């Protein structure tokens with residue numbers, strides 16, 4: 178099983194049989210509250226009627242069409258809808274099937290762009306410590322998780338990392354973007370000075386680092402990164418696989434922070450998790466650079482058998498309709514203070530070292546159990562599921578919350594109360 182303690186799972190399986198709205202039902206019929214929107218993806222809630230109907234209808238009309246040299250309507254419609262949600266100037270979309278593929282696609286587009294401009298020497302990338310960009314070799318190389326480095330070799334060469342932006346002593350229990358830390362973007366100047374801008378293709382960051390435990394960007398940090406990239410002609414890629422489609426109260430974090438990158442990676446929420454789909458939104462300047470060769474030539478030597486799969490595109494169109502018709506991004510924005518206040522009630526629960534919240538996402542650091550790193554986090558995951566009817570995400574001893582965007586105040590309270598009980602049970 179992926180990213181799973183397999184033997185512990187077999188000992189006490191957490192089997193989910195069905196879902197509806199904010200809830201799962203396990204195989205014994207018990208109803209559980211989904212505190213993480215699937216895996217940061219079911220932003221409109223589970224098994225939403227219009228999405229289910231769209232998938233059914235599409236499956237009956239066109240199961241598959243080859244995306245190489247052929248196309249189908251829903252892929253173009255969805256590309257236009259996604260681009261319309263992105264900041265102006267980001268108006269072309271390349272589809273793949275996951276966040277990991279989106280990241281590798283963006284890195285390859287950056288290299289292809291450099292090549293097309295006669296800048297073949299610009300091959301380096303800059304990522305960030307604690308960054309998570311999926312599991313491909315490109316993604317783990319620009320990502321900054323020590324486990325990947327320890328286990329999977331050195332990955333792509335020519336990668337540098339910005340420092341992460343977290344300092345508990347200065348930021349603990351901050352709601353939203355911390356005031357401290359914007360200066361850490363200036364480390365990019367140091368990397369540029371070391372390697373020379375003429376060797377660097379692009380910088381990639383998550384606007385809000387999600388998987389590492391919800392680290393909102395310090396105030397002004399992303400603007401500073403953008404300015405440094407502009408000064409040195411570096412492309413800036415936002416990995417919005419988690420932050421895209423409403424998690425921070427906007428279609429994309431780029432909008433929340435008023436900073437426009439050159440590419441945005443997306444996945445997860447684009448279909449509300451119903452069918453795998455990912456992609457990259459690309460600035461028109463990059464698209465234009467890549468489309469200057471002979472007309473019969475393939476412009477980008479890249480793609481997947483299931484790029485823009487018809488079922489995924491149908492699900493995506495229906496999900497975007499739901500987000501729009503139910504005003505779910507605005508709703509997330511309105512619920513942000515309610516959510517933050519509720520989650521901060523866990524301050525003072527046993528072993529809680531820090532809580533961070535932004536949009537409808539929260540990270541809660543627990544003090545490790547003497548049994549070893551991750552033991553306490555895993556105990557909370559198990560107690561929450563088996564005893565308190567709650568599904569949460571755990572990475573190490575950090576808990577993450579990211580409920581569906583249509584959660585209301587009462588369910589937020591229930592979520593926090595159940596998590597409180599699970600944390601106490603694991604103390």
Ligand SMILES: Cc1ncc(COP(=O)(O)O)c(C=O)c1O
Nearest residue numbers: 275276277309310311416418419
């Ligand atoms: C920021 C970010 N990028 C990429 C990925 C990888 O996405 P996937 O698991 O769909 O490959 C994730 C997954 O959580 C993510 O959070």
